[in-house]
Amino acid sequence: MRTLTYGQAISEATVQCMAADDSIFVAGEGVDDIKGTFGTTKEAYARFGAGRVIDVPNSENAMAGFAIGAAAAGLRPLLVHTRADFMFLALDPLVNLAAKWRYMYGGDKGGVPVVTRGVVGRGWGQGATHSQSPHATFAHYAGLHVAAPASPADAKGLLVRALTGETPVVLVENRNLYPLTGEVPEEATPIDFGVGRIARRGDDVTVVATSLMVHEAERAAEQLAGRGISVEVVDVRTLRPLDDRIICESVARTGRLVVADTSWARYGFSAEVAAVVAEHIPQALTAPVRRLTLPDSPAPVSWPLEEAFHPGAAGVVEACLRLCGQAPGDLPALADVAAGFQGPY
Amino acid sequence: MTSGPARLLRDMVRIRVVEETLADHYRDEQEMRTPTHFSIGQEATAVGVCAATRPGDWVYTAHRSHAPYLAKGGDLTAMVAELYGRQSGCAHGRGGSIHLVDRTAGFAGSAAILGEMIPVAVGTAWAFARRGGTRVAVTFFGDGATEEGVFAESLNLAAVRRAPVVFVCENNLYSISSPLAARQPAGPTIRDRAEAAGVTAVQVDGNDVFAVHDAALTALRHCRDGGGPYLLELATYRWREHVGPGHDHGHGQGYRPVEETEAWIARCPIARAADALRDRDPGIDRTVADWREQCREEIRDAVAHVRQQPFPDVEALLDGAYQPVPR
Ligand SMILES: Cc1ncc(C[n+]2csc(CCOP(=O)(O)OP(=O)(O)O)c2C)c(N)n1
């Protein structure tokens, strides 16, 4: 199979779906820009032009409502935000209307399949309001589906599913994944939401993650293999619906659970995964759950603080070692996937 | 000491030299790891407005923060230290270029979510008025921010509460690479929209520091006299790329016609102010050259000083997230 970058996979899914369904349009601030939203909207703009890849005013709140109205009338909007932080301005229409539309009107009038892509993740000093990962915020609300793909193939397949389904979807993309390469099928084959994937097989510890943290966990697992610790990495792919079964089957075998996330622990993805295990297989755990998440402060800008703030492979290694009763510290520190980022911004 | 028109020119020269120098360091060193939005070319808006304020007035801005911060009297070294992520920065390295603050100078804060500081200034203005007195709140934002719903909501709120707030829209014709025409209909201007909401509003040549200053004095007087909110729509242009130290016209980026950028550069606010003063002061060019030299030295010293200073202590990562709990 040929390989694509994560960004190319998103671009290809967009173009193929738009070619197959002329009700799909892309809308977002600067989607027609020369940089094309990290390259993901460039080809669609070149192929379909300004009538279907639409640069919009800086009006996130109105654009979300606009998309709902367009979807109600039979179009399929794909909204793009260059920072998911801007989606907080769109929270009301997405949460109070899109998520509830089908149910609130009786369940038999159809849904509003608005698909929203939000870019998350660190760059250089993006700071408190430009590097947050609000996937759990959106996943909290019944009526929305939320995905955070880690691989190029999943980025394509989940976007295809979103653009062919009837449910409003939020897709969270970590910007540090865009250059990552992987095998991607040529066809626009959908991947169903709610089906996780074992990214790596192992027997001693389960690491549950999404998005960028799947890669950090895989790198950690590689290093831990050298210490005789066998790590299983579970990539849930979607936060809602969540694949409870794949999480529980893995933890039932390993007896140990680390959850790694690029957001905060409280009321977040890591809390949800821990709750799923506690509810279904409380007897399976041979050690307490460990969560690798953000410290309880907003994101700082200063470089040393930023380095300390963001979780990465080294943190996964340490959490796994502690769970297995081994002392951390004598392994070479792993740099984050994002550490290769050469800036600026 | 200079005062009056010469001071306006001098403040612009200082901001220009500071920003040009910082842009060079930013590009060459890659040590200021914070997205940075330079105001080079837009100095007359910041200086004209801020020079008209009193020390007790508060200024808020969006992401394009350096020029208003400096024009309001914000501490230069603390700003440079913030860009370099140092503990001595005005936000102790927590905020970066987009979160400048200097309460002593009346620079209340900048924030980079579009439109976010517009209602905040209305609230501050309302609080000022409630306490009695004549303090005014000023809020800078771009043309792009006026597309956010909160702009319309804030105009309405300020008008109905007669809040002493001056809305300062720096209309530089672009939101990143999107031209105004792609985002707002031809016809009604930003000024018109404010007026329709019940806010007194004027359009001013934002590259004419004297015109901006006069208009700002009128606006501030109007607010202090209980006349309610006021909006200044200032036509100007950014010379550099949206974010970062580079130039982006004529390098295949293509969103701005080269001729357009060159025409605006020919309308340099500093050159125009010097032109206006030359009749009365034939030695003005010499004076400007001297100011440039002084300012170069000032910013060079600030950078050299800051680069010797420590980064924040990683142990203190969480400090400031909440009010400290007495141990
Ligand atoms: C709510 C929100 N949406 C989008 C952005 C991304 N963004 C940052 S600056 C900018 C352009 C703003 O243009 P304008 O308000 O005219 O200010 P200028 O940069 O021209 O000074 C955009 C779209 C943001 N920061 N916040």
Ligand SMILES: [Mg+2]
């Ligand atoms: Mg602008």
